[in-house]
Amino acid sequence: MSGGDLDGVGDLFAIAARELRTVVRTPAVVALSVVFGLTVVAVAAAGSGARGGYVPLVLDLLPFVEALVPLLAVALCYRAVLSDRESGELDVLRTFDVSRPAYVGGVYLGRGLAVALVVFGSLLAAGATVPMLSPPDPTFLALNEAADSPVAFLRFSVLAVLFALAVAAVALAVSAAARTARQAIALAVGLLVAFVVGVDAAAIAGLASGTFGVDAVPLALAVSPNGAFRSLVLGVAVETGGAGSPVAALAGLVGWVVVALAVAVLTAWRPVE
Protein backbone atom coordinates (compact mmCIF):
# COMPACT_ATOMS: atom_id res chain seq x y z
CA MET A 1 0.00 0.00 0.00
CA SER A 2 1.17 3.46 -0.77
CA GLY A 3 -0.28 6.26 1.23
CA GLY A 4 -1.13 9.64 -0.19
CA ASP A 5 -2.96 12.66 1.19
CA LEU A 6 -0.14 15.07 0.53
CA ASP A 7 -0.68 18.77 0.69
CA GLY A 8 1.31 21.23 -1.39
CA VAL A 9 4.45 20.83 0.72
CA GLY A 10 4.09 17.07 0.64
CA ASP A 11 3.73 17.19 -3.16
CA LEU A 12 6.88 19.27 -3.31
CA PHE A 13 8.89 16.74 -1.32
CA ALA A 14 7.51 13.85 -3.38
CA ILE A 15 8.66 15.59 -6.55
CA ALA A 16 12.03 16.43 -4.98
CA ALA A 17 12.65 12.82 -3.98
CA ARG A 18 11.87 11.70 -7.51
CA GLU A 19 14.30 14.24 -8.95
CA LEU A 20 17.07 13.09 -6.65
CA ARG A 21 16.45 9.48 -7.59
CA THR A 22 16.46 10.44 -11.25
CA VAL A 23 19.80 12.21 -10.93
CA VAL A 24 21.36 9.30 -9.07
CA ARG A 25 20.06 6.83 -11.67
CA THR A 26 21.24 8.80 -14.70
CA PRO A 27 24.71 7.49 -15.60
CA ALA A 28 25.63 10.56 -17.67
CA VAL A 29 24.86 12.89 -14.77
CA VAL A 30 26.76 10.71 -12.31
CA ALA A 31 29.72 10.62 -14.69
CA LEU A 32 29.65 14.38 -15.10
CA SER A 33 29.55 14.85 -11.34
CA VAL A 34 32.53 12.55 -10.90
CA VAL A 35 34.45 14.42 -13.61
CA PHE A 36 33.60 17.70 -11.90
CA GLY A 37 34.87 16.43 -8.57
CA LEU A 38 38.04 14.96 -10.01
CA THR A 39 38.76 18.15 -11.95
CA VAL A 40 38.39 20.35 -8.89
CA VAL A 41 40.62 18.07 -6.82
CA ALA A 42 43.14 17.82 -9.66
CA VAL A 43 43.30 21.61 -9.97
CA ALA A 44 43.88 21.84 -6.24
CA ALA A 45 46.56 19.17 -6.23
CA ALA A 46 48.34 20.35 -9.37
CA GLY A 47 48.38 24.07 -8.56
CA SER A 48 50.55 25.83 -6.07
CA GLY A 49 47.60 27.07 -4.04
CA ALA A 50 47.17 24.00 -1.87
CA ARG A 51 50.83 24.22 -0.90
CA GLY A 52 50.39 27.80 0.22
CA GLY A 53 47.27 27.38 2.32
CA TYR A 54 43.51 27.67 2.07
CA VAL A 55 43.30 31.24 0.77
CA PRO A 56 45.76 30.64 -2.07
CA LEU A 57 43.78 27.51 -2.92
CA VAL A 58 40.57 29.56 -3.10
CA LEU A 59 42.25 31.97 -5.50
CA ASP A 60 43.53 29.01 -7.55
CA LEU A 61 40.09 27.40 -7.71
CA LEU A 62 38.03 30.54 -8.27
CA PRO A 63 38.28 30.74 -12.09
CA PHE A 64 37.72 27.00 -12.47
CA VAL A 65 34.71 27.04 -10.19
CA GLU A 66 33.32 30.03 -12.08
CA ALA A 67 33.47 28.05 -15.30
CA LEU A 68 32.70 24.52 -14.10
CA VAL A 69 29.89 25.13 -11.60
CA PRO A 70 27.56 26.73 -14.18
CA LEU A 71 28.33 23.86 -16.54
CA LEU A 72 27.40 21.30 -13.89
CA ALA A 73 24.27 23.16 -12.76
CA VAL A 74 23.02 23.67 -16.29
CA ALA A 75 23.72 20.06 -17.25
CA LEU A 76 21.71 18.78 -14.30
CA CYS A 77 18.76 21.15 -14.68
CA TYR A 78 18.27 22.44 -18.21
CA ARG A 79 15.96 19.60 -19.27
CA ALA A 80 14.27 18.77 -15.98
CA VAL A 81 10.84 20.26 -16.74
CA LEU A 82 11.17 19.82 -20.48
CA SER A 83 11.66 16.06 -20.16
CA ASP A 84 8.44 15.79 -18.15
CA ARG A 85 6.66 17.85 -20.79
CA GLU A 86 8.01 15.72 -23.64
CA SER A 87 7.09 12.46 -21.93
CA GLY A 88 3.58 13.65 -21.10
CA GLU A 89 4.22 13.29 -17.38
CA LEU A 90 3.61 16.99 -16.87
CA ASP A 91 0.06 16.53 -18.15
CA VAL A 92 -0.47 13.49 -15.99
CA LEU A 93 0.84 15.25 -12.88
CA ARG A 94 -1.70 17.97 -13.52
CA THR A 95 -4.51 15.41 -13.34
CA PHE A 96 -3.27 14.70 -9.80
CA ASP A 97 -3.81 18.36 -8.99
CA VAL A 98 -0.14 19.12 -8.37
CA SER A 99 0.30 22.90 -8.25
CA ARG A 100 2.89 24.75 -10.28
CA PRO A 101 4.79 26.06 -7.22
CA ALA A 102 4.88 22.57 -5.68
CA TYR A 103 6.11 21.05 -8.93
CA VAL A 104 8.77 23.67 -9.69
CA GLY A 105 9.79 23.85 -6.03
CA GLY A 106 10.16 20.08 -5.89
CA VAL A 107 12.23 19.91 -9.06
CA TYR A 108 14.44 22.72 -7.80
CA LEU A 109 14.84 21.18 -4.37
CA GLY A 110 15.76 17.78 -5.76
CA ARG A 111 18.08 18.93 -8.53
CA GLY A 112 19.49 21.77 -6.42
CA LEU A 113 20.31 19.36 -3.61
CA ALA A 114 22.16 17.13 -6.06
CA VAL A 115 24.11 20.07 -7.46
CA ALA A 116 24.88 21.37 -3.97
CA LEU A 117 26.12 18.00 -2.75
CA VAL A 118 28.41 17.53 -5.74
CA VAL A 119 29.83 21.07 -5.51
CA PHE A 120 30.25 21.06 -1.76
CA GLY A 121 31.66 17.54 -1.64
CA SER A 122 34.13 18.22 -4.43
CA LEU A 123 35.35 21.43 -2.83
CA LEU A 124 35.73 19.77 0.55
CA ALA A 125 37.84 17.09 -1.11
CA ALA A 126 39.91 19.83 -2.77
CA GLY A 127 40.29 21.58 0.59
CA ALA A 128 41.56 18.35 2.11
CA THR A 129 44.62 18.59 -0.11
CA VAL A 130 45.89 21.61 1.86
CA PRO A 131 46.98 19.76 5.03
CA MET A 132 48.42 17.02 2.85
CA LEU A 133 50.38 19.22 0.45
CA SER A 134 51.30 22.34 2.38
CA PRO A 135 54.70 22.36 4.11
CA PRO A 136 54.52 22.10 7.91
CA ASP A 137 56.22 25.39 8.67
CA PRO A 138 56.07 27.86 5.84
CA THR A 139 58.85 30.32 6.39
CA PHE A 140 58.85 32.12 3.07
CA LEU A 141 55.56 33.92 3.72
CA ALA A 142 54.43 35.91 6.69
CA LEU A 143 51.08 34.29 7.04
CA ASN A 144 48.44 35.35 9.45
CA GLU A 145 46.85 32.24 10.88
CA ALA A 146 43.52 34.02 11.18
CA ALA A 147 43.63 35.09 7.53
CA ASP A 148 44.37 31.62 6.22
CA SER A 149 42.17 29.06 7.84
CA PRO A 150 39.80 26.30 6.83
CA VAL A 151 37.00 28.73 7.66
CA ALA A 152 37.90 30.86 4.66
CA PHE A 153 37.74 27.80 2.45
CA LEU A 154 34.46 26.75 4.03
CA ARG A 155 33.01 30.18 3.27
CA PHE A 156 34.20 29.82 -0.30
CA SER A 157 32.55 26.41 -0.55
CA VAL A 158 29.25 27.69 0.82
CA LEU A 159 29.33 30.62 -1.59
CA ALA A 160 30.05 28.20 -4.44
CA VAL A 161 26.94 26.25 -3.45
CA LEU A 162 24.90 29.46 -3.44
CA PHE A 163 26.33 30.30 -6.86
CA ALA A 164 25.46 26.82 -8.12
CA LEU A 165 21.90 27.13 -6.81
CA ALA A 166 21.47 30.46 -8.61
CA VAL A 167 22.60 28.99 -11.92
CA ALA A 168 20.49 25.88 -11.29
CA ALA A 169 17.42 28.10 -10.85
CA VAL A 170 18.16 29.84 -14.14
CA ALA A 171 18.64 26.48 -15.88
CA LEU A 172 15.34 25.31 -14.42
CA ALA A 173 13.63 28.39 -15.83
CA VAL A 174 15.13 27.52 -19.21
CA SER A 175 13.79 23.97 -18.94
CA ALA A 176 10.31 25.26 -18.09
CA ALA A 177 10.21 27.96 -20.76
CA ALA A 178 11.67 25.90 -23.60
CA ARG A 179 9.22 23.90 -25.70
CA THR A 180 11.83 21.88 -27.56
CA ALA A 181 15.22 20.41 -26.72
CA ARG A 182 16.78 22.67 -29.33
CA GLN A 183 15.34 25.74 -27.63
CA ALA A 184 16.58 24.52 -24.26
CA ILE A 185 20.11 23.92 -25.54
CA ALA A 186 20.24 27.28 -27.28
CA LEU A 187 18.99 29.13 -24.21
CA ALA A 188 21.28 27.23 -21.85
CA VAL A 189 24.38 27.81 -23.97
CA GLY A 190 23.47 31.47 -24.43
CA LEU A 191 23.08 31.99 -20.71
CA LEU A 192 26.31 30.13 -19.94
CA VAL A 193 28.25 32.32 -22.32
CA ALA A 194 26.57 35.44 -20.96
CA PHE A 195 27.33 34.50 -17.37
CA VAL A 196 30.89 33.27 -17.82
CA VAL A 197 32.20 35.94 -20.19
CA GLY A 198 29.37 38.17 -21.42
CA VAL A 199 28.67 40.30 -18.38
CA ASP A 200 32.36 40.75 -17.54
CA ALA A 201 33.04 41.77 -21.12
CA ALA A 202 30.11 44.19 -21.08
CA ALA A 203 31.35 45.71 -17.81
CA ILE A 204 34.84 46.23 -19.24
CA ALA A 205 33.40 47.68 -22.44
CA GLY A 206 31.17 50.01 -20.46
CA LEU A 207 34.10 51.10 -18.35
CA ALA A 208 36.33 51.63 -21.38
CA SER A 209 33.74 53.63 -23.24
CA GLY A 210 32.90 55.70 -20.20
CA THR A 211 29.29 54.56 -20.21
CA PHE A 212 29.59 54.10 -16.47
CA GLY A 213 32.24 54.90 -13.90
CA VAL A 214 34.40 52.71 -11.68
CA ASP A 215 31.87 53.00 -8.87
CA ALA A 216 29.26 51.24 -10.97
CA VAL A 217 31.45 48.23 -11.75
CA PRO A 218 30.57 46.24 -8.60
CA LEU A 219 26.88 46.76 -9.26
CA ALA A 220 27.30 45.79 -12.91
CA LEU A 221 29.13 42.62 -11.89
CA ALA A 222 26.46 41.80 -9.32
CA VAL A 223 24.02 41.56 -12.21
CA SER A 224 25.54 38.24 -13.31
CA PRO A 225 25.75 35.21 -11.03
CA ASN A 226 29.44 34.83 -11.87
CA GLY A 227 30.27 38.44 -11.04
CA ALA A 228 28.26 38.31 -7.83
CA PHE A 229 29.94 35.07 -6.79
CA ARG A 230 33.40 36.50 -7.47
CA SER A 231 32.61 39.62 -5.50
CA LEU A 232 31.38 37.57 -2.57
CA VAL A 233 34.41 35.28 -2.60
CA LEU A 234 36.87 38.16 -2.72
CA GLY A 235 34.95 40.28 -0.27
CA VAL A 236 33.65 37.74 2.23
CA ALA A 237 35.52 34.46 1.90
CA VAL A 238 39.10 35.67 1.56
CA GLU A 239 38.48 39.27 2.60
CA THR A 240 40.81 40.89 0.12
CA GLY A 241 38.74 44.05 0.33
CA GLY A 242 37.76 46.40 -2.44
CA ALA A 243 35.83 43.74 -4.28
CA GLY A 244 32.58 45.57 -4.34
CA SER A 245 29.49 45.40 -2.26
CA PRO A 246 28.84 41.96 -0.79
CA VAL A 247 25.27 43.01 -0.08
CA ALA A 248 24.66 43.90 -3.72
CA ALA A 249 26.33 40.68 -4.82
CA LEU A 250 24.25 38.59 -2.42
CA ALA A 251 21.10 40.39 -3.53
CA GLY A 252 22.13 39.66 -7.12
CA LEU A 253 22.42 35.91 -6.51
CA VAL A 254 19.21 35.72 -4.47
CA GLY A 255 17.48 37.84 -7.09
CA TRP A 256 18.46 35.39 -9.82
CA VAL A 257 17.00 32.53 -7.78
CA VAL A 258 13.72 34.35 -7.10
CA VAL A 259 13.22 35.66 -10.61
CA ALA A 260 14.25 32.39 -12.26
CA LEU A 261 11.91 30.31 -10.09
CA ALA A 262 9.08 32.75 -10.75
CA VAL A 263 9.68 32.38 -14.49
CA ALA A 264 9.74 28.59 -14.11
CA VAL A 265 6.44 28.59 -12.21
CA LEU A 266 4.75 30.86 -14.75
CA THR A 267 5.97 28.96 -17.80
CA ALA A 268 5.73 25.36 -16.57
CA TRP A 269 2.13 25.16 -17.75
CA ARG A 270 -0.91 27.31 -18.26
CA PRO A 271 -3.45 26.65 -15.54
CA VAL A 272 -6.85 25.41 -16.70
CA GLU A 273 -8.72 26.88 -13.79
Next chain:
Amino acid sequence: MTDESTTMPNPEPATTAETVPDESTGENADVDAEPDAEGGRPAVAATDLRHAFGDVGVLDGVSLSVAPGEIVALVGPNGSGKSTLLRFLARVRAPDEGTVTVGSTDTGGGRARVGYLPQQPGFRAGFSAADTLEFYAQFVDEDVDVAGVLERVGLADAAGRRVGALSGGMTRLLGLGRALVGDPAVVVLDEPASGLDPGMVERLFDIVSDLADAGIAVVLSSHNLGPVERTADRVVVLDGGRFVADGDPRAVVESVGAADLQTAFGDLVATEEVTGR
Protein backbone atom coordinates in the same frame (compact mmCIF):
# COMPACT_ATOMS: atom_id res chain seq x y z
CA MET B 1 -21.79 14.80 -4.96
CA THR B 2 -19.93 17.89 -5.96
CA ASP B 3 -19.28 19.33 -9.36
CA GLU B 4 -16.05 20.82 -10.61
CA SER B 5 -16.51 23.17 -13.49
CA THR B 6 -13.79 24.35 -15.80
CA THR B 7 -15.01 27.59 -17.25
CA MET B 8 -13.22 29.00 -20.23
CA PRO B 9 -12.97 32.59 -21.38
CA ASN B 10 -15.87 34.05 -23.32
CA PRO B 11 -18.31 31.22 -22.86
CA GLU B 12 -21.22 31.53 -25.21
CA PRO B 13 -24.49 29.68 -25.33
CA ALA B 14 -24.34 26.67 -27.59
CA THR B 15 -25.57 27.86 -30.93
CA THR B 16 -24.27 25.00 -32.99
CA ALA B 17 -25.62 21.52 -32.75
CA GLU B 18 -22.92 19.20 -31.64
CA THR B 19 -24.04 16.55 -34.07
CA VAL B 20 -25.07 16.82 -37.66
CA PRO B 21 -28.72 15.75 -37.45
CA ASP B 22 -28.85 13.94 -40.76
CA GLU B 23 -25.89 11.81 -39.87
CA SER B 24 -26.27 11.38 -36.17
CA THR B 25 -27.76 8.29 -34.75
CA GLY B 26 -28.81 6.91 -31.43
CA GLU B 27 -28.58 9.08 -28.39
CA ASN B 28 -27.95 12.70 -28.94
CA ALA B 29 -24.79 14.01 -27.34
CA ASP B 30 -26.52 17.25 -26.44
CA VAL B 31 -26.15 16.72 -22.74
CA ASP B 32 -24.68 19.10 -20.27
CA ALA B 33 -24.03 18.81 -16.59
CA GLU B 34 -27.71 18.50 -15.82
CA PRO B 35 -29.03 15.14 -14.63
CA ASP B 36 -29.68 12.82 -17.53
CA ALA B 37 -33.01 11.24 -18.44
CA GLU B 38 -32.51 8.53 -15.85
CA GLY B 39 -31.90 11.09 -13.15
CA GLY B 40 -28.21 10.45 -12.74
CA ARG B 41 -25.57 13.09 -13.17
CA PRO B 42 -23.02 12.54 -15.91
CA ALA B 43 -19.54 11.61 -14.77
CA VAL B 44 -18.11 14.16 -17.16
CA ALA B 45 -19.77 16.67 -19.44
CA ALA B 46 -18.30 18.99 -22.03
CA THR B 47 -20.46 21.79 -23.31
CA ASP B 48 -20.02 23.74 -26.53
CA LEU B 49 -16.25 23.34 -26.80
CA ARG B 50 -14.60 25.48 -29.44
CA HIS B 51 -10.92 25.61 -30.12
CA ALA B 52 -8.49 26.68 -32.81
CA PHE B 53 -4.75 26.48 -33.27
CA GLY B 54 -4.02 29.78 -34.88
CA ASP B 55 -6.25 30.00 -37.94
CA VAL B 56 -7.02 26.32 -37.97
CA GLY B 57 -10.26 25.46 -36.20
CA VAL B 58 -10.26 22.11 -34.42
CA LEU B 59 -13.49 21.97 -32.45
CA ASP B 60 -16.60 23.85 -33.43
CA GLY B 61 -19.18 23.74 -30.67
CA VAL B 62 -18.76 20.16 -29.48
CA SER B 63 -20.72 18.85 -26.51
CA LEU B 64 -20.39 15.44 -24.91
CA SER B 65 -21.74 13.83 -21.78
CA VAL B 66 -20.62 10.50 -20.36
CA ALA B 67 -22.50 8.59 -17.68
CA PRO B 68 -20.87 6.54 -14.92
CA GLY B 69 -20.06 3.07 -16.20
CA GLU B 70 -20.40 4.12 -19.83
CA ILE B 71 -17.72 3.53 -22.47
CA VAL B 72 -17.65 6.23 -25.12
CA ALA B 73 -15.32 5.70 -28.06
CA LEU B 74 -14.18 8.76 -29.93
CA VAL B 75 -13.22 7.93 -33.50
CA GLY B 76 -12.21 10.12 -36.39
CA PRO B 77 -9.53 10.67 -39.00
CA ASN B 78 -5.99 11.54 -37.98
CA GLY B 79 -5.84 15.19 -37.08
CA SER B 80 -9.56 15.47 -36.47
CA GLY B 81 -9.05 16.83 -32.96
CA LYS B 82 -9.61 13.71 -30.88
CA SER B 83 -6.52 14.17 -28.73
CA THR B 84 -7.34 17.84 -28.26
CA LEU B 85 -10.85 17.01 -27.08
CA LEU B 86 -9.52 14.33 -24.72
CA ARG B 87 -7.04 16.79 -23.21
CA PHE B 88 -9.92 19.14 -22.52
CA LEU B 89 -11.90 16.34 -20.87
CA ALA B 90 -8.85 15.46 -18.74
CA ARG B 91 -8.56 19.16 -17.93
CA VAL B 92 -4.91 19.44 -18.79
CA ARG B 93 -5.70 22.01 -21.48
CA ALA B 94 -8.35 24.69 -21.69
CA PRO B 95 -10.43 25.22 -24.83
CA ASP B 96 -10.88 28.69 -26.25
CA GLU B 97 -14.55 28.46 -25.31
CA GLY B 98 -16.84 26.04 -23.53
CA THR B 99 -16.97 24.22 -20.24
CA VAL B 100 -15.94 20.84 -18.89
CA THR B 101 -17.71 19.59 -15.80
CA VAL B 102 -16.59 16.58 -13.82
CA GLY B 103 -18.98 15.06 -11.33
CA SER B 104 -17.39 13.70 -8.19
CA THR B 105 -18.38 11.77 -5.15
CA ASP B 106 -15.61 13.59 -3.36
CA THR B 107 -17.24 15.65 -0.64
CA GLY B 108 -14.00 17.09 0.60
CA GLY B 109 -14.13 19.98 -1.80
CA GLY B 110 -11.01 18.88 -3.64
CA ARG B 111 -10.77 18.88 -7.40
CA ALA B 112 -12.24 15.73 -8.92
CA ARG B 113 -9.50 13.79 -10.67
CA VAL B 114 -9.76 12.46 -14.17
CA GLY B 115 -7.45 9.56 -14.93
CA TYR B 116 -5.58 10.28 -18.14
CA LEU B 117 -3.54 8.12 -20.49
CA PRO B 118 -1.68 10.30 -23.03
CA GLN B 119 -1.24 9.10 -26.59
CA GLN B 120 2.46 8.46 -25.98
CA PRO B 121 2.80 7.63 -22.29
CA GLY B 122 6.28 8.28 -20.97
CA PHE B 123 7.96 7.54 -17.68
CA ARG B 124 11.14 8.40 -15.88
CA ALA B 125 13.87 6.02 -16.97
CA GLY B 126 15.48 3.95 -14.27
CA PHE B 127 12.31 3.53 -12.24
CA SER B 128 10.47 0.24 -12.00
CA ALA B 129 6.78 -0.11 -12.82
CA ALA B 130 5.94 -0.32 -9.11
CA ASP B 131 8.19 2.67 -8.29
CA THR B 132 6.36 4.70 -10.91
CA LEU B 133 2.90 3.98 -9.53
CA GLU B 134 4.10 4.50 -5.95
CA PHE B 135 5.32 7.95 -6.95
CA TYR B 136 1.91 8.93 -8.30
CA ALA B 137 0.13 7.29 -5.37
CA GLN B 138 1.58 10.00 -3.14
CA PHE B 139 -0.66 12.61 -4.76
CA VAL B 140 -4.03 11.07 -3.97
CA ASP B 141 -5.85 11.19 -0.68
CA GLU B 142 -6.47 7.53 -0.09
CA ASP B 143 -4.05 4.66 0.31
CA VAL B 144 -3.27 3.02 -3.00
CA ASP B 145 -2.78 -0.69 -3.44
CA VAL B 146 -0.05 -0.44 -6.06
CA ALA B 147 0.20 -4.21 -6.42
CA GLY B 148 -3.57 -4.30 -6.93
CA VAL B 149 -3.40 -1.67 -9.66
CA LEU B 150 -0.62 -3.58 -11.42
CA GLU B 151 -2.70 -6.74 -11.13
CA ARG B 152 -5.72 -4.92 -12.54
CA VAL B 153 -3.83 -3.95 -15.71
CA GLY B 154 -2.06 -7.27 -16.03
CA LEU B 155 1.39 -6.12 -14.99
CA ALA B 156 1.72 -7.95 -11.67
CA ASP B 157 4.64 -9.99 -12.98
CA ALA B 158 6.41 -6.87 -14.25
CA ALA B 159 6.21 -4.87 -11.02
CA GLY B 160 9.96 -4.78 -10.53
CA ARG B 161 10.87 -4.32 -14.18
CA ARG B 162 12.41 -1.02 -15.26
CA VAL B 163 10.05 1.05 -17.38
CA GLY B 164 12.66 1.19 -20.13
CA ALA B 165 12.56 -2.60 -20.34
CA LEU B 166 8.79 -2.76 -20.83
CA SER B 167 7.39 -3.54 -24.26
CA GLY B 168 5.24 -0.96 -26.05
CA GLY B 169 2.09 -2.75 -24.94
CA MET B 170 3.22 -3.03 -21.35
CA THR B 171 4.16 0.64 -21.35
CA ARG B 172 0.60 1.51 -22.34
CA LEU B 173 -0.77 -0.81 -19.67
CA LEU B 174 1.44 0.94 -17.11
CA GLY B 175 0.06 4.25 -18.38
CA LEU B 176 -3.42 2.86 -17.87
CA GLY B 177 -2.46 1.78 -14.36
CA ARG B 178 -1.17 5.27 -13.65
CA ALA B 179 -4.49 6.69 -14.85
CA LEU B 180 -6.29 4.41 -12.40
CA VAL B 181 -4.29 5.46 -9.33
CA GLY B 182 -6.70 6.97 -6.84
CA ASP B 183 -9.76 5.29 -8.37
CA PRO B 184 -10.96 8.20 -10.50
CA ALA B 185 -14.62 8.17 -11.56
CA VAL B 186 -13.60 9.12 -15.09
CA VAL B 187 -10.72 7.88 -17.21
CA VAL B 188 -9.67 9.41 -20.51
CA LEU B 189 -7.58 7.17 -22.74
CA ASP B 190 -5.94 8.57 -25.86
CA GLU B 191 -5.45 5.74 -28.34
CA PRO B 192 -4.68 3.14 -25.67
CA ALA B 193 -4.47 0.34 -28.26
CA SER B 194 -2.21 2.11 -30.73
CA GLY B 195 0.63 -0.08 -31.93
CA LEU B 196 -0.42 -3.11 -29.91
CA ASP B 197 -0.67 -6.63 -31.25
CA PRO B 198 -4.20 -8.09 -31.59
CA GLY B 199 -3.93 -10.12 -28.42
CA MET B 200 -2.82 -7.09 -26.43
CA VAL B 201 -5.63 -5.02 -27.96
CA GLU B 202 -8.22 -7.54 -26.81
CA ARG B 203 -6.64 -7.61 -23.37
CA LEU B 204 -6.75 -3.83 -23.16
CA PHE B 205 -10.40 -3.63 -24.18
CA ASP B 206 -11.23 -6.36 -21.65
CA ILE B 207 -9.69 -4.15 -18.98
CA VAL B 208 -11.72 -1.19 -20.23
CA SER B 209 -14.90 -3.30 -19.96
CA ASP B 210 -13.99 -4.23 -16.41
CA LEU B 211 -13.51 -0.56 -15.56
CA ALA B 212 -16.94 0.28 -16.89
CA ASP B 213 -18.44 -2.65 -14.99
CA ALA B 214 -16.95 -1.08 -11.87
CA GLY B 215 -18.85 2.14 -12.60
CA ILE B 216 -16.01 4.13 -14.11
CA ALA B 217 -16.86 6.37 -17.05
CA VAL B 218 -14.42 5.70 -19.88
CA VAL B 219 -13.75 7.98 -22.82
CA LEU B 220 -11.24 6.64 -25.30
CA SER B 221 -10.06 7.31 -28.79
CA SER B 222 -9.08 4.45 -31.04
CA HIS B 223 -8.55 3.37 -34.60
CA ASN B 224 -9.17 -0.27 -33.61
CA LEU B 225 -12.76 -0.19 -34.74
CA GLY B 226 -13.45 -3.91 -34.32
CA PRO B 227 -12.86 -3.93 -30.56
CA VAL B 228 -14.53 -0.52 -30.32
CA GLU B 229 -17.68 -1.88 -31.96
CA ARG B 230 -17.73 -4.82 -29.56
CA THR B 231 -16.89 -2.93 -26.40
CA ALA B 232 -18.13 0.66 -26.54
CA ASP B 233 -21.58 1.68 -25.37
CA ARG B 234 -21.42 4.70 -27.65
CA VAL B 235 -19.38 5.68 -30.62
CA VAL B 236 -18.85 9.35 -31.41
CA VAL B 237 -17.38 10.20 -34.80
CA LEU B 238 -15.47 13.47 -34.86
CA ASP B 239 -14.73 15.09 -38.18
CA GLY B 240 -14.36 18.65 -39.33
CA GLY B 241 -14.60 19.91 -35.76
CA ARG B 242 -18.08 18.43 -35.27
CA PHE B 243 -19.61 15.13 -34.27
CA VAL B 244 -20.93 13.58 -37.46
CA ALA B 245 -22.35 10.56 -35.66
CA ASP B 246 -23.08 9.66 -32.09
CA GLY B 247 -24.79 6.58 -30.76
CA ASP B 248 -24.80 2.89 -30.09
CA PRO B 249 -22.22 1.22 -32.38
CA ARG B 250 -24.89 -0.91 -34.03
CA ALA B 251 -27.09 2.12 -34.67
CA VAL B 252 -24.17 4.06 -36.15
CA VAL B 253 -23.40 1.17 -38.48
CA GLU B 254 -27.03 0.77 -39.53
CA SER B 255 -27.52 4.49 -40.06
CA VAL B 256 -25.31 4.35 -43.14
CA GLY B 257 -26.29 0.86 -44.15
CA ALA B 258 -22.83 -0.49 -43.52
CA ALA B 259 -21.82 -3.97 -42.51
CA ASP B 260 -19.55 -2.96 -39.70
CA LEU B 261 -18.07 0.07 -37.98
CA GLN B 262 -14.99 0.03 -40.16
CA THR B 263 -17.12 0.45 -43.29
CA ALA B 264 -19.43 2.93 -41.59
CA PHE B 265 -16.44 5.02 -40.56
CA GLY B 266 -15.36 5.28 -44.18
CA ASP B 267 -18.85 6.36 -45.23
CA LEU B 268 -19.18 8.90 -42.44
CA VAL B 269 -15.90 10.68 -42.96
CA ALA B 270 -15.14 9.96 -46.62
CA THR B 271 -16.66 13.19 -47.87
CA GLU B 272 -15.18 15.24 -45.10
CA GLU B 273 -12.03 17.19 -45.62
CA VAL B 274 -9.08 16.15 -43.51
CA THR B 275 -7.03 19.22 -42.90
CA GLY B 276 -4.26 17.72 -40.84
CA ARG B 277 -5.39 19.23 -37.57
